[in-house]
Amino acid sequence: MRPALNGSKRIHAVGVLLVALSVVHGGCVDLKEVRAFAATASAVGDRFPGLARDLHDSCMAQQRYIVAQREDFRVDQFADLNDPAHPLLEAGRKTCKLYEDEQERLIKANATLVSYMKSMGDLAADDLTNFDKGIGAFGSALAGAQLLSEAESGAIAKLASSLARMAAEGYRRKQLKDVIKQANPDVAIASAALARIVSKNYVLQLENERVAMREYYRKLALESVRFSHLAVTHANGETDVTNPVPLDDLKTKFEAKNAAINTKIAGAQAYAKVLAAVAAGHQELADHADQLTSQAVLSAALAEAKTIQALATEFLKAF
Amino acid sequence: MGMPKLTSDQAFDLAQSFHDLSVEIGNFRFRVHQDLTPAKRRQLEDLQFDVLNISTQFNALSISLALDNLQEALDDISAATEKMKKAIKRLKDVQKVVAIATAAVTLGSAIISMNPGAIASALGGVVTAVKPSN
Numbered sequence: 001m002r003p004a005l006n007g008s009k010r011i012h013a014v015g016v017l018l019v020a021l022s023v024v025h026g027g028c029v030d031l032k033e034v035r036a037f038a039a040t041a042s043a044v045g046d047r048f049p050g051l052a053r054d055l056h057d058s059c060m061a062q063q064r065y066i067v068a069q070r071e072d073f074r075v076d077q078f079a080d081l082n083d084p085a086h087p088l089l090e091a092g093r094k095t096c097k098l099y100e101d102e103q104e105r106l107i108k109a110n111a112t113l114v115s116y117m118k119s120m121g122d123l124a125a126d127d128l129t130n131f132d133k134g135i136g137a138f139g140s141a142l143a144g145a146q147l148l149s150e151a152e153s154g155a156i157a158k159l160a161s162s163l164a165r166m167a168a169e170g171y172r173r174k175q176l177k178d179v180i181k182q183a184n185p186d187v188a189i190a191s192a193a194l195a196r197i198v199s200k201n202y203v204l205q206l207e208n209e210r211v212a213m214r215e216y217y218r219k220l221a222l223e224s225v226r227f228s229h230l231a232v233t234h235a236n237g238e239t240d241v242t243n244p245v246p247l248d249d250l251k252t253k254f255e256a257k258n259a260a261i262n263t264k265i266a267g268a269q270a271y272a273k274v275l276a277a278v279a280a281g282h283q284e285l286a287d288h289a290d291q292l293t294s295q296a297v298l299s300a301a302l303a304e305a306k307t308i309q310a311l312a313t314e315f316l317k318a319f
Numbered sequence: 320m321g322m323p324k325l326t327s328d329q330a331f332d333l334a335q336s337f338h339d340l341s342v343e344i345g346n347f348r349f350r351v352h353q354d355l356t357p358a359k360r361r362q363l364e365d366l367q368f369d370v371l372n373i374s375t376q377f378n379a380l381s382i383s384l385a386l387d388n389l390q391e392a393l394d395d396i397s398a399a400t401e402k403m404k405k406a407i408k409r410l411k412d413v414q415k416v417v418a419i420a421t422a423a424v425t426l427g428s429a430i431i432s433m434n435p436g437a438i439a440s441a442l443g444g445v446v447t448a449v450k451p452s453n
Contacts (some may be wrong), residue, residue, distance in 0.1 A: 042321060055382070057376055066368045095372045098379035105386050110395045111398070112400070119403035134421045137444075141425035144432060164417060168410055175406035183399035186392040193389045205336055208375050212368070215345050219364075263392045290411050 031176070031296040034285065035110035037305040038121030040319040041278045044271070044312045045114035050319035051268060052106045055202055056099040058209045058264075060084060063092025065212035069219055099205075106197065113190050117278065122174055127276035129168035135161040173177065191279035199272035206261050206268075213261075217254040221247055267318025270311040277307045327388065330381035337374035341367050415448075422448035 067088045071077055081089065085140040122128070139157025143150050228243045281304030288297040325333075329358070348363040365453070422444040429437035 055379075062375065066371075069364060070368070092372075094373055096379075098376065098383060102379065102383050102386060106382065109386060109389055109393055110398050116396045116400045116403075119400045119407070122407050123403045128407060128414075131414060131417055133413070134417045138421040138424055141421065141428040144425070144428045144437070164413070168413060172406065172410060177404065179403050179406075180398045183396055185394040186399070189392040190389060190396060193385050193392075195380055197385055200331055201334075201378050201385075204331070204338060204378050207376065208338055208371055210379070210404075211341055211345060211371055215349075215364075215367070218345075218349055222349075250444075254414075294332070301377075 031173075031292065031298075032126060033302040033305070034176070034292065035121045035238075036280050037308075038117045038124065039283075040305040040308040040312070041274065042114045042117040044087075044274050044308055044315060045110060045117065045318065047319050048110040048114070049107045049269070051198065051202065051264075051271065052103055052110070054264065054319075055106075055205055056096055056103055058205050059096035059099050060089070060092065062205075062209040062212040063089055064097060064280040065209075065216040067092065069212075071158055071218055073220065073223065086173070089230060109190065109196055110257040113187070113194065113278070116187065116313070120176070120180070123172055123179075129172065131164040132161050158202065173292055180282065180285050180292075181289045182227060184282055184298075187282045188279050191275040195272040195275040198268045198275070202268050203265050206265055210258065210261050213256070213257055217250055221250055224250065264318045267315045270314035271319075274308050274311050274315065277304045280304055325380070325384065327381045327384035330377050330384055334374045334377035334381060337377060341371040341374060344370060405435050418448045419445075 044227045067081060072090065080086065082095070135157050138160060139153045142148050142153035142156060148156065225242050228246070231243075281301055284297060284300040284304070285292065288294060291297055344367040346365060348360065348367065349432070350381040352360065424443055426441040427437070
């Protein structure tokens with residue numbers, strides 16, 4: 001059995017598939033493009049739990065900054081705030097509790113959409129209707145029994161393969177058509193709701209963390225200047241001299257943490273666009289469910305898959 | 320009569336407003352920092368973070384309400400997924416039947432040919448074909 005690929009390797013593998021499909025797209029009339037669309041969307045979606053968990057993590061980071069300021073940076077008093085069970089974080093834990101309570105539900109909501117996309121891709125997969133190998137053996141067996149000539153057994157095997165393939169193709173296309181049409185309004189609702197949670201609620205939480213973080217460094221800078229003045233006053237009797245080195249260090253730390261928040265926001269916005277591409281691609285398939293193998297529909301599915309692939313990079317930088 | 324419930328959008332709008340207010344309080348307290356007594360600084364700092372945490376709580380509530388509203392659509396999507404899984408299983412079953420039939424024909428052909436090596440190999444093929452797939 002082949003080992004399962006992890007998230008980023010799977011997304012890379014899907015990327016290779018997309019390039020291959022772009023090259024062979026001309027004469028293709030099967031559902032590989034639908035499969036690529038579904039595979040790309042679900043591969044990106046599998047990384048969503050990292051974002052969902054960060055809602056609570058970001059909230060707790062916000063609480064740590066707040067506690068540090070309220071305790072006047074008395075490290076000796078608040079010891080290790082990275083311990084989430086720290087007594088000083090009691091109020092903060094209550095503030096963040098709803099995020100924690102809703103975390104699994106949010107992950108499951110996204111997983112429902114991902115699972116749907118995976119099943120759609122599986123149903124569209126051509127290996128489901130690949131009877132050639134078995135029926136080829138059927139032809140060989142007939143020839144081996146010397147009941148028919150090699151040419152005759154080959155022709156029978158080919159005919160059997162075509163019939164089996166046609167029956168299976170007809171079946172899976174009918175199933176796909178029915179499900180896509182029926183699920184489309186729900187896919188649109190779920191994609192839009194998740195996109196809104198990611199692009200608005202999650203981003204606002206990161207902005208709240210940023211406010212607490214920025215005030216932390218602002219206050220730390222003021223305290224640093226005050227401390228510097230006091231030190232100089234004691235040393236030389238002067239009051240207007242500041243040691244800039246600690247401030248420069250603070251600035252570097254602030255900028256690194258600020259950039260990390262920006263990366264997460266960019267990742268979240270990319271994921272919201274992925275969800276929009278999922279909804280758009282699914283809408284296209286639903287609008288043309290009766291012509292799922294038409295070139296125009298397959299091209300549209302492939303285009304959305306490429307859009308998702310392009311957005312994946314930004315998303316994966318953060319999660 | 321109870322108080323009307325907030326919608327997810329309304330909760331988010333409130334979260335955004337409290338966030339904005341918190342930013343303004345922060346800008347103000349640092350702008351006038353030198354003019355404030357330590358007690359006033361502390362009071363403004365506490366106020367800013369209380370307002371910020373109210374924003375956070377409304378934001379979490381907004382997510383909770385959005386997920387409540389989404390449940391019906393998610394249930395329908397799960398039902399659609401199950402339908403596809405059944406269709407996939409049926410296709411796999413058809414493939415399985417083809418594989419078993421093929422193995423049976425191979426075995427029959429091997430027996431007709433009276434070739435012990437081919438019979439042994441074909442028996443192996445039947446065993447593989449009827450083995451339950453994962």
